[in-house]
Structures are given as structure tokens and as C-alpha cells.
Amino acid sequence: MRKKVYMVAGYNTISMGTGRKEFNPKKERAGLEELIKEAGQGVLQKIGGAKNVDESVIGNFIASRFNRQANLAGFIPYIDEGLKHKPATRVEGACGTGALALVEGIKSVLAETADVVLVIGVEVQNTVKAIYGADILAAAGWAKQRKDGHAYFFPGKFSDRAKAYQEKFGKDKTRLAMATWYKNAIENARLSPTAQEYHNTSTDPHKVAMAEPNPKGFVDSLNVFDCSKVSDGASAIAVVSEEGLKRIGIPLSEAVEIIGYGQAEDDITKDPTDPTRLETTSIAVKKALESASITKEQVGTVECHDCFTIAGIMAVEAIGFANYGEGIDFVIDGNTSRTGKVPFNTTGGLIGWGHPTGATGVHQAVTILEQLTGKAGEAQIKISPDRPYGLSVNMGGDDKTLTAIVYKKA
Amino acid sequence: MNYTDKLENVTVLGAAGKMGSGILLLTAIEMADLSLKPENKGKHFVINAMDVSSEALHGLMKYIRAQVLKAAERKVGMLRTVYANRTDLIENSEIINQYVDDVMLLIRPSVSIEVAYHSTLIFEAIKEDPDLKVKIFSNINENNKKSPWFFTNTSSIPINEIDTKAKLGGRIIGVHFYNPPAVQKLVELIKAKTTLPELEEFVLMYAKNLKKIVVPSHDFAGFIGNGHFMRDAIYGISEAEKLAKDSSLAEGIYMINKITQDYLIRPMGIFQLIDYVGIDVCQYIMSVMNPYLPNEDLHSNLLDKMMEAGVRGGQNSDGSQKDGFLKYDKNRPVAIYDINKKQYVAIADIQAKCDDRLGTVPATIKPWKSVVGAPNKEEIFRTYFADLKNSNAFGSDLAKKYAVRSKEIGLALVNDKVAFNEKDVNTVLLTGFFHAYGPINDYLN
Numbered sequence: 024m025r026k027k028v029y030m031v032a033g034y035n036t037i038s039m040g041t042g043r044k045e046f047n048p049k050k051e052r053a054g055l056e057e058l059i060k061e062a063g064q065g066v067l068q069k070i071g072g073a074k075n076v077d078e079s080v081i082g083n084f085i086a087s088r089f090n091r092q093a094n095l096a097g098f099i100p101y102i103d104e105g106l107k108h109k110p111a112t113r114v115e116g117a118c119g120t121g122a123l124a125l126v127e128g129i130k131s132v133l134a135e136t137a138d139v140v141l142v143i144g145v146e147v148q149n150t151v152k153a154i155y156g157a158d159i160l161a162a163a164g165w166a167k168q169r170k171d172g173h174a175y176f177f178p179g180k181f182s183d184r185a186k187a188y189q190e191k192f193g194k195d196k197t198r199l200a201m202a203t204w205y206k207n208a209i210e211n212a213r214l215s216p217t218a219q220e221y222h223n224t225s226t227d228p229h230k231v232a233m234a235e236p237n238p239k240g241f242v243d244s245l246n247v248f249d250c251s252k253v254s255d256g257a258s259a260i261a262v263v264s265e266e267g268l269k270r271i272g273i274p275l276s277e278a279v280e281i282i283g284y285g286q287a288e289d290d291i292t293k294d295p296t297d298p299t300r301l302e303t304t305s306i307a308v309k310k311a312l313e314s315a316s317i318t319k320e321q322v323g324t325v326e327c328h329d330c331f332t333i334a335g336i337m338a339v340e341a342i343g344f345a346n347y348g349e350g351i352d353f354v355i356d357g358n359t360s361r362t363g364k365v366p367f368n369t370t371g372g373l374i375g376w377g378h379p380t381g382a383t384g385v386h387q388a389v390t391i392l393e394q395l396t397g398k399a400g401e402a403q404i405k406i407s408p409d410r411p412y413g414l415s416v417n418m419g420g421d422d423k424t425l426t427a428i429v430y431k432k433a
Numbered sequence: 434m435n436y437t438d439k440l441e442n443v444t445v446l447g448a449a450g451k452m453g454s455g456i457l458l459l460t461a462i463e464m465a466d467l468s469l470k471p472e473n474k475g476k477h478f479v480i481n482a483m484d485v486s487s488e489a490l491h492g493l494m495k496y497i498r499a500q501v502l503k504a505a506e507r508k509v510g511m512l513r514t515v516y517a518n519r520t521d522l523i524e525n526s527e528i529i530n531q532y533v534d535d536v537m538l539l540i541r542p543s544v545s546i547e548v549a550y551h552s553t554l555i556f557e558a559i560k561e562d563p564d565l566k567v568k569i570f571s572n573i574n575e576n577n578k579k580s581p582w583f584f585t586n587t588s589s590i591p592i593n594e595i596d597t598k599a600k601l602g603g604r605i606i607g608v609h610f611y612n613p614p615a616v617q618k619l620v621e622l623i624k625a626k627t628t629l630p631e632l633e634e635f636v637l638m639y640a641k642n643l644k645k646i647v648v649p650s651h652d653f654a655g656f657i658g659n660g661h662f663m664r665d666a667i668y669g670i671s672e673a674e675k676l677a678k679d680s681s682l683a684e685g686i687y688m689i690n691k692i693t694q695d696y697l698i699r700p701m702g703i704f705q706l707i708d709y710v711g712i713d714v715c716q717y718i719m720s721v722m723n724p725y726l727p728n729e730d731l732h733s734n735l736l737d738k739m740m741e742a743g744v745r746g747g748q749n750s751d752g753s754q755k756d757g758f759l760k761y762d763k764n765r766p767v768a769i770y771d772i773n774k775k776q777y778v779a780i781a782d783i784q785a786k787c788d789d790r791l792g793t794v795p796a797t798i799k800p801w802k803s804v805v806g807a808p809n810k811e812e813i814f815r816t817y818f819a820d821l822k823n824s825n826a827f828g829s830d831l832a833k834k835y836a837v838r839s840k841e842i843g844l845a846l847v848n849d850k851v852a853f854n855e856k857d858v859n860t861v862l863l864t865g866f867f868h869a870y871g872p873i874n875d876y877l878n
């Protein structure tokens with residue numbers, strides 16, 4: 024990094040959807056406008072108002088279909104009149120949108136075109152039934168593959184991956200690892216008041232997630248607990264330079280420094296070379312760690328893209344914490360739990376906190392910011408001094424649009 | 434018999450009614466699924482939705498569309514395969530809409546009986562009036578050159594009688610769905626002595642495709658389901674009337690309804706069930722059954738009086754419960770009709786007194802909802818009924834007597850050759866009435 028870049032002042036709305044007590048699919052609830060405003064103002068309040076913002080980036084996957092709304096940059100001035108006539112950009116990279124929005128902010132700071140960038144991610148998906156939402160989300164894959172795909176297109180894709188992995192490394196052990204992943208997600212989410220699973224009261228989430236998949240009703244190799252839910256939510260954060268930090272008056276102790284990031288893209292028209300691996304993920308992570316000049320052994324906490332439990336397990340291997348085929352052992356042995364060697368997804372991740380697609384990458388950054396600055400409340404984990412770094416991995420599509428970011432306490 | 438050919442032209446009579454609409458829905462879907470099979474390409478399927486009420490047909494088409502949409506949403510995975518060659522249908526939404534169109538295209542609403550003259554299959558679900566059913570069947574049979582098969586949904590009329598009177602030559606069988614047909618898994622199958630074997634063969638296949646549970650019943654008025662229910666109801670009414678002697682009728686009804694729901698762990702109390710089915714319907718079915726029961730009087734003065742007072746229960750078109758023996762607020766009983774006073778008495782006003790009279794409830798009692806799906810329910814019932822047996826409380830005694838009577842009714846159905854065996858009786862109560870255990874059991878031995 025040719026210049027110091029920081030993130031501060033994170034804010035998450037509630038991840039709304041089934042599981043939250045307030046959620047009633049038949050009742051009206053906060054939409055795009057309200058969520059963008061809530062998250063945006065949440066950050067503005069902490070950074071001294073709109074006057075301090077040089078430009079804004081808004082990440083959103085596909086409001087054009089969920090909400091019949093495009094041109095989302097137009098909602099930036101709606102947050103606060105002070106943002107009117109300032110630059111605003113909307114970015115999109117499917118479920119990997121959020122991190123692209125962050126990188127957009129990072130690049131602006133690096134390019135010295137801005138010192139304070141407001142970054143927001145948002146998605147409102149509970150506007151249609153899941154079966155139609157599946158059509159919309161399928162746009163994260165190649166449209167020409169939709170016809171031959173599963174009714175639940177992405178669960179179908181990752182079910183195929185899970186099946187391939189199970190065939191290679193054992194069905195029972197993989198199921199056990201997937202259930203462990205779910206249990207960790209729920210335990211963490213229960214400590215985060217904005218999490219979709221915050222109200223989850225299951226006495227034995229592990230057992231629940233051991234359910235046999237129901238190929239007739241859903242997909243071959245995943246049960247519903249293996250899948251992130253349908254969520255509405257927004258997250259926001261400020262990406263700032265050293266000058267920016269001074270301008271907004273936030274002490275270094277409340278900031279994380281971005282010490283590296285890596286992006287990698289794969290051909291959307293191609294199937295994965297090996298369905299048991301997340302190849303693009305591993306490349307993005309490798310680039311990020313190299314750019315930060317650290318090793319994975321120095322990483323103390325990870326936010327990974329567990330849109331499905333199996334994706335979480337494969338991410339563990341892609342990052343390199345476990346050898347190929349041993350991610351399941353690593354997870355079963357508790358290494359990714361909140362008290363494990365490398366706590367993963369400490370506010371629940373996509374499975375537990377929720378997956379408002381375009382917001383997820385930003386939510387990951389907010390969680391790492393909170394953890395590294397000791398502001399994670401009940402969800403706070405211990406960060407050991409020999410593993411001071413945080414890592415986030417955000418994925419768009421089936422291992423296509425990847426962004427990994429490395430953070431350290433400023 | 435060719436299953437598919439038989440289904441090419443179907444008429445549902447009384448299609449806009451409670452039962453007819455469900456039968457229409459299920460059959461139209463079955464026909465659409467057949468029509469979409471490659472081997473049936475070029476075949477022309479039609480289902481006539483016939484009803485005398487034009488207005489009701491209007492509502493029916495709306496209802497069917499909404500239900501087909503839901504069905505399509507549930508089976509979109511299968512539909513993606515069915516429409517695999519349709520390159521123009523890509524998204525779930527497109528596939529679902531196409532399927533809804535394909536089902537709706539088969540359905541032709543009509544108010545004239547003539548549409549049935551071209552059908553090979555007639556499903557009948559008009560009101561429970563033996564003369565009307567016979568008249569309509571003869572009319573169709575005389576005018577239809579295809580020797581159609583008649584599937585009647587009668588709840589109580591012996592099939593043999595309809596066959597003889599309408600001169601159908603055995604081309605009739607009872608296919609007794611439960612309400613609502615789209616949800617209830619049970620179908621009672623009633624062959625008359627004369628029923629041609631092909632009809633049964635067809636219905637078994639049809640029911641299997643619809644994922645129904647078929648229980649055969651002998652051709653005896655009321656069959657198994659109403660054979661049990663009507664007697665159970667008569668017993669409940671007489672018990673309530675007995676209790677009324679030293680309290681009030683409302684209190685008697687309250688207590689018996691409570692005994693049958695809570696103590697017997699059933700989905701609803703007997704009076705609520707009578708309301709659900711309709712006081713008019715119960716009265717009518719009893720009147721149809723009664724002439725066939727020489728040693729028994731299946732008749733209730735109380736039902737007559739309720740009808741005279743214009744209190745009849747049944748459901749509103751949106752499925753909500755109309756007031757009957759009980760008055761409902763959002764489908765929950767809040768008051769009880771006292772025929773002597775011709776007014777509803779709030780449950781809140783009599784509850785404490787009645788509960789006190791019933792006495793201590795056995796400790797291991799569980800609500801129906803929590804046990805009906807429990808894997809260990811056998812064990813739960815054994816424990817509970819043992820408890821009930823040991824309890825001398827007034828309520829427990831009433832419950833025991835009721836359970837014994839319910840079992841007696843079940844055994845009599847087998848004895849009198851209505852049901853083929855005890856298991857069938859239990860299956861009907863379990864699936865058609867959602868009981869959590871069959872009435873023929875040894876829990877109280």
C-alpha cells in the first residue's frame with residue numbers, strides 16, 4: 024500500500040428476515056430507502072456529518088429486480104442533503120459487491136482523489152418468495168446456464184460442490200463439519216443484536232443441522248440449515264486517509280488500518296476446474312496476504328463468505344488453514360469456533376448474521392473493525408498479540424468475483 | 434382400462450362447492466401432468482367445472498388459479514424437467530406461470546349439465562340429496578353415449594341404491610374425499626355389490642397419483658367416517674344433555690366439548706367438530722343414514738332445535754368458522770349457545786365452575802398439537818391413559834366413558850361389516866379426523 028488507509032465508524036442495520044421476531048412477511052417493513060438512510064446516517068453521526076465526506080460508494084447486487092430500482096447512487100444524497108452534488112458511485116459484483124465497494128473507496132484514497140469515502144452496501148430481498156428470489160440471485164451465475172440449473176440455482180451449485188467433496192472426503196464427516204459450522208454460526212449470531220439469528224433459541228443447533236437433505240423438496244446434498252437465509256439489510260463504514268482521520272476527529276484507537284487487499288476474477292462462463300476447491304478464493308487471499316506482507320499464521324480472525332456451510336469449509340482450505348480435504352477436521356476440532364485457534368465469522372457470518380447480498384462484504388469489514396478495536400460487545404473475541412490481523416473474504420457468484428482484505432488495529 | 438384415456442374428458446358436478454372445488458383442483462392438476470407427458474402429446478384433455486351457481490363458478494376460477502400457483506411453486510423442480518425442452522421458459526417464474534396456464538386451459542366452467550354428456554368420467558359433489566343425485570345421474574347416463582363412470586362423493590347414501598335407481602349398471606363407485614380434499618389425505622373407497630372392477634382399479638391408481646390414503650369401506654350408509662362421527666356426536670350430545678340436568682345446557686356442552694378435546698387429546702371438541710362440519714350437514718347425514726339402521730335411532734332433537742333456531746355452524750367462504758353450538762372469535766370458541774335461553778353464554782362466565790366440577794386433570798395430559806406428530810406418542814398415550822384410568826375425578830370418568838364408547842362404535846363398525854377391519858377404522862380416524870390415536874386401542878384395558 025503506497026499510502027495509509029483506514030476504516031472507521033462501522034454501522035449495521037438489523038439483518039431482517041425469517042428468524043427475527045420482528046419479521047412478518049405480510050407486513051410492511053424498511054425498504055431500500057430506509058435501510059440506506061439508517062446505515063448512512065449511522066456512519067455520518069460518527070464522522071462529524073456529511074460535510075466531512077468527499078465521495079460515496081454504494082454497493083448493491085440487484086435491486087433492479089428485487090425492488091424495481093436501479094441508479095442507487097441517487098440514494099446517497101437522500102441520506103443527508105449535505106451529500107448532494109458530491110460524487111457517488113454504485114458498484115456491483117453479485118454477492119461480492121460489498122467488498123468491491125470497499126475497494127472502490129480504498130482506491131480513491133490511494134489515488135488521492137478523496138480522504139473520506141462513505142461506503143454502503145445494501146440489499147432488500149424479502150420482496151419476493153424464495154422460489155422467485157432464486158431466479159433473481161441466479162444472475163450471479165452465467166445466464167446461459169440458468170435453463171439447465173436447479174430451481175434453487177445457487178443452492179444447486181453448492182450442493183454439487185458438497186456432493187463432490189463428500190464423495191472424495193467422506194459423507195458423514197463432511198456432514199458433521201457442516202453441522203459444526205452451523206452451530207458456530209448460531210452461537211456467534213446470538214451474541215450480535217443485529218444478527219438475523221439473534222433470536223434463535225434452538226437448544227441443539229448442531230443436531231438440527233444434522234438433518235438429512237431432502238432432494239425432492241430442495242437440493243441433493245444441502246439441508247436448509249446449510250444455506251444462508253434471505254435477508255434485508257445495509258452496512259456502512261468510512262474509508263479514510265490519515266488526513267481524513269484527522270478531519271473527522273476519530274482517534275487511531277478506534278480505527279483499523281487496511282494493510283493489504285487482493286482481488287481475483289474468474290470466467291463466469293466456465294464451471295469450476297475442481298468443484299472441491301475454491302480456487303479463485305485462494306488466489307485472492309494469497310494476493311491479499313502478500314500485499315500485506317504477512318502470513319496466514321498471523322491472522323487472528325476471519326470473516327469468510329459462508330453463503331453455504333460447505334463454502335465456509337472450503338474457504339478454510341482455500342485460505343490455507345487446513346490442507347486440502349482436512350478443512351472438515353479443522354472445523355470439527357473447533358479451530359474456527361469463537362474460542363478456537365482462528366475464530367471465523369464471529370458475529371455469525373452469512374449463515375448466522377445474515378446475507379443481504381450487496382451488503383455482506385461491508386458487514387464483514389464492520390465486524391473486523393469492531394473485533395480489532397474491542398467494540399464487538401458481547402460478541403467480542405480475544406485477539407492474541409501474535410495473531411493481530413483480521414482477514415475478510417467476500418465472494419461473488421460461484422467463486423468468481425473475489426476480494427480479500429487484510430486489517431490491523433491502527 | 435386405460436387410465437389416461439379415461440381422464441381425457443371429465444366433469445365435476447357441484448364444482449364450486451367445498452368438496453367439488455378440491456376435487457376439481459386435484460383432478461385438473463393430475464390431468465395437466467398427464468397432458469405434459471411426451472407420450473400424451475396430441476391428446477386433448479378437458480375438465481368441465483359444472484355447478485348451478487354461476488356466481489360461485491366465478492369465485493371458483495379465482496380459487497383454482499391461486500391454488501394451482503401454490504402447487505406449481507412447490508413443485509417447480511419437477512416442472513423444470515417437464516418443460517426442459519421449452520427453450521423460452523428459463524426462470525422459475527416463467528415455468529410456474531406456464532404451468533398455471535396449462536392447468537387452467539383444461540378447465541371449462543359451465544352451468545349446464547349437458548357438458549357431462551361427453552365425459553368419460555363424472556365426479557359428483559353436489560349436495561347430499563339422494564333423489565337429486567339419482568336424477569342427475571340418470572339424466573347424464575341416458576344422454577351420454579360413452580358409458581361414463583360415476584364417482585360419487587356422497588357421505589352417507591349407499592352406492593348400490595344410487596346404482597339401482599339411476600340404472601348405471603355398476604358404473605358407479607363411492608370416492609369419498611374428506612374436507613378439504615386438497616389437504617386431507619384420506620379417501621374412503623366404496624364399492625357397491627354391482628360396481629365394475631375397472632372402476633376400483635382406476636380409483637386406486639388415481640388416488641395413488643394424488644398421494645391419498647385409500648381406505649375401503651363396505652357399502653353401508655355413512656361408511657366408516659360418518660359411521661363413527663355421527664354416533665360419537667350423538668353420544669356427546671346425550672352426555673351434555675345429561676349434565677344439563679343439574680346445571681345448564683351451556684355448561685353441559687362446555688364440559689363435553691372440553692372432555693372430548695382436552696381429556697381425549699383430539700384436535701377439537703365434539704361440539705366444535707359438529708360446528709365445523711355444519712349442524713345442518715350433520716342433521717341431514719343422520720337423516721339419510723337413519724332409515725338403514727333398524728336397531729338404532731341416529732337422530733338428535735337438539736340438532737333439530739338448533740336448526741329451527743337458525744343456528745347452523747359451517748364455514749364462511751373464506752374458511753372461517755360460523756357460529757353454531759359455539760360462538761367463535763377468530764376461530765376460537767368464546768361462548769356457548771343455550772337453546773333453552775336462545776342465547777350465547779360467555780365461556781368466561783361458566784368456565785371456572787365447570788372446570789371445578791370436572792376436578793383435577795390427570796398430570797400427564799398433553800395438548801393434541803404437541804403429541805400428534807411425536808415419534809413416541811404411543812408411549813405418551815400409554816402413560817396418560819394409565820393416569821386417566823387411576824383418576825377418580827368427575828372429568829376423568831366422563832373421559833373414560835367417552836373413550837370406551839368411541840371404541841365400541843369402532844368395533845361395531847367392524848362387526849356390522851361396515852369396515853373391513855379394525856385397522857381401517859383407526860386409519861379413518863387418524864387421517865380423516867386427525868386424531869392422534871385410533872379409537873380401537875387397549876389403553877384403558
Ligand SMILES: NC(=O)c1ccc[n+]([C@@H]2O[C@H](COP(=O)([O-])OP(=O)(O)OC[C@H]3O[C@@H](n4cnc5c(N)ncnc54)[C@H](O)[C@@H]3O)[C@@H](O)[C@H]2O)c1
Pocket residue numbers: 446447448449450451452453483484485486489557558559560561562565569586587588589609610611612710
Ligand atoms: N363438506 C364435507 O365435509 C364433506 C365431506 C365429504 C363428503 N361430502 C359430500 O360431498 C357432497 C358435496 O358437499 P359439499 O360440502 O361440498 O357441499 P357444498 O354445498 O359446499 O357444495 C355443493 C355444490 O353443488 C352445487 N349444486 C347444487 N345442486 C346442483 C346441481 N343440481 N347441479 C350442479 N351443481 C349443484 C352447489 O351450487 C354447490 O356449489 C355431498 O354429497 C356431501 O355429503 C362433504
